[in-house]
Amino acid sequence: MKFFWSSSKQTAGPAVLQRLTRRSSGMAEISRLLNSTSGDGLCVLDIGSTSANNIRFFTGMGHKNYSEDLLRSSLDPALRIQDSAGKTVVDSRKFLDENLVYANAHFDVVLCWNLPDYLEESLVKPTIDRLWSVMKPGGYLLAFFHTRDAGPDSICYRYHVTGADTLEMQEVKFAAPGRSPADKQSPRLQRVFNNRHIENLFRDFASIKFFLARDSIREVLVVR
Amino acid sequence: MDAPHTGELAHIGKSVVIKGELSGSEDLYVDGNVEGKIELRNHSLTVGPNGNVKADVSAKSVVIQGKLDGSVNASDRVDLRKSAIVTGDLTTQRIAIEEGAFLKGKVDIQKESGKAGSAFS
Numbered sequence: 001m002k003f004f005w006s007s008s009k010q011t012a013g014p015a016v017l018q019r020l021t022r023r024s025s026g027m028a029e030i031s032r033l034l035n036s037t038s039g040d041g042l043c044v045l046d047i048g049s050t051s052a053n054n055i056r057f058f059t060g061m062g063h064k065n066y067s068e069d070l071l072r073s074s075l076d077p078a079l080r081i082q083d084s085a086g087k088t089v090v091d092s093r094k095f096l097d098e099n100l101v102y103a104n105a106h107f108d109v110v111l112c113w114n115l116p117d118y119l120e121e122s123l124v125k126p127t128i129d130r131l132w133s134v135m136k137p138g139g140y141l142l143a144f145f146h147t148r149d150a151g152p153d154s155i156c157y158r159y160h161v162t163g164a165d166t167l168e169m170q171e172v173k174f175a176a177p178g179r180s181p182a183d184k185q186s187p188r189l190q191r192v193f194n195n196r197h198i199e200n201l202f203r204d205f206a207s208i209k210f211f212l213a214r215d216s217i218r219e220v221l222v223v224r
Numbered sequence: 225m226d227a228p229h230t231g232e233l234a235h236i237g238k239s240v241v242i243k244g245e246l247s248g249s250e251d252l253y254v255d256g257n258v259e260g261k262i263e264l265r266n267h268s269l270t271v272g273p274n275g276n277v278k279a280d281v282s283a284k285s286v287v288i289q290g291k292l293d294g295s296v297n298a299s300d301r302v303d304l305r306k307s308a309i310v311t312g313d314l315t316t317q318r319i320a321i322e323e324g325a326f327l328k329g330k331v332d333i334q335k336e337s338g339k340a341g342s343a344f345s
Contacts, residue, residue, distance in 0.1 A: 052321035059319075059333040067327045 001197045020169045021162070025211040026142045026219035028165035030109055033140060034061050035164075042108035045134070047100075047115055049172060053160035054111070066107070070127065071118055071187060072174060073099050090120040092127075100127070102134045110135060112143035113159050114217075116201065118187045125201065132204050135224040141205070142221055145193050149216045156187040238274040246279075255290070266299075273307055286316075288325075295329075299336075 034042060041063040046054050047070045058065040074090060081091045110131055116124050131141060146154055157169040173184035193201070195210065195218075202208050202222045211219040232250040236242065240256035247263040254262075255272035262269060264283040271277050275290035286298045288308040296302060298316040306324035313330040321327070 050321065050325055050327045052323070052325075055319065055321060055327075055331050059331055065331045067329065067331070069326065069328065072326070073328075 001191055001193055020157075022167045022169055022213075022215070023165055024167045024219060025165070025213075026144075026221045027161065027167060029209075029221055030111075030140055030142055031164035033109065034058070034063060037063075037108075043106055044109045044111070045102075045107045045131075046111045048111060048113040049158040051158065051160050053162060053168070057161040066102075068099060070099060070115055071172075074120055074123055075174060089122045092122050095123055096126055096130055100130045100134060104133050105136045107135050108139045110139065110141040111159075112141055114144045114146070114157065116143060116193065117146050118156055118190055121190065128201055129204070132224060137206075137224055139224040140221060141202075141224065142219065145198060145218045145220060146189060147216045147218055148192050148194070150189060150192055152189050154189045154216070156189070236275075238272070252283075271308075280312075 034044075041061070043064050043066065044058045045066045045068070046058075047068050048054075049069050049072070050067050055065045055067065074095060079090045079095055080088050083089045112131070116128070119127065135141065144159075156172045158172045160168040160170065162168045171186060173186050175182075175184050198210075198218075198220055199208060202220070205222040205224055207223045209221045211221070213219065234248060234250055234252045236252070236254045236256045236258065238255045242257065243259045245261045245263070246252070246258065249267065250264075251268045251270070252262070252264055253270045253272060254275045254277055256274070257276045259278045262277070262279050262281045262283070266284050268285040268287065269281055269283045270287040271290045271292050273289045275288075275292075277291065278293045280294045281292070281296045281298075283296075283298055285300045285302070286296050287303040287305065288310055289305040290307065291309045293311045295313045296310075296315065298314070300316070301318040301320070302314050302316045304310060304319075304321045304325035304327060306322040308322075308325040308327075310326065311328045313332065314327075315332045315334055317333065317335055319331060319333065
């Protein structure tokens with residue numbers, strides 16, 4: 001697994017919000033599940049940036065949509081603590097006290113997007129473990145991972161569902177704590193997982209499927 | 225954005241702090257702090273850009289520009305403007321979300337007949 005450490009170089013200036021279209025095999029599988037369900041509808045958890053497109057897509061099919069922007073939540077300065085070595089880390093216990101607070105076996109679908117690639121190291125495994133707990137057996141989780149071609153300045157995208165197998169990618173920029181709201185910065189890629197590390201991350205899940213694409217993203221569909 | 229000009233309108237200014245249950249038979253614009261419960265059965269609630277509401281809300285329509293922490297039950301529609309920061313579950317017939325709005329919670333679309341379905345505007 002490659003790690004990228006934070007850099008003090010940050011560029012200020014207006015956000016350049018690119019929107020790119022991408023076909024997603026993982027989303028196609030999720031859509032098949034969503035379309036095959038009748039009755040009260042499924043519970044879908046989207047842990048990317050709040051997306052009107054996504055809420056429209058899932059509620060339009062009769063499902064309930066839950067939104068939690070975990071990456072933004074993880075940047076809360078109040079979560080920062082010092083570990084025994086004096087290094088500043090994110091308090092995973094406090095993070096999970098305040099986020100992903102749901103009953104066990106609640107969700108049929110979780111859209112993880114690229115969260116594991118950008119989340120603080122101390123939060124990755126605890127977050128995946130929590131997602132396992134709140135998913136129903138047989139539930140699907142879709143996650144995107146950069147391939148090893150990705151460098152530390154890879155653009156962080158948010159994903160909008162625009163069709164059964166189509167996503168629109170939009171660059172993410174956050175206003176860093178303590179900085180002007182106009183001074184938005186893109187989250188930094190924290191690491192690049194290899195396949196073995198991805199399998200290890202989801203070892204408590206029943207099955208895992210990889211989809212490779214021409215861009216530098218691997219789609220991973222896991223079943224709880 | 226200005227407060228809506230739809231007939232009678234009660235206005236809570238940004239320096240006002242209210243704790244308790246609010247109910248009424250007119251539209252309400254909140255730009256201050258409200259903690260408790262808000263019930264405006266056939267009327268609209270607007271949370272202004274300075275508004276900070278920690279309450280469960282029941283109204284016909286709800287427009288949020290500021291902060292709301294609580295569940296929202298809107299018999300007609302919910303509008304999240306780009307400056308909205310909402311933590312809580314939304315149950316409504318229709319919903320509109322501007323780019324930039326933040327939502328942490330559930331969206332449950334319930335048509336008047338009780339059936340869920342597409343209701344995005």
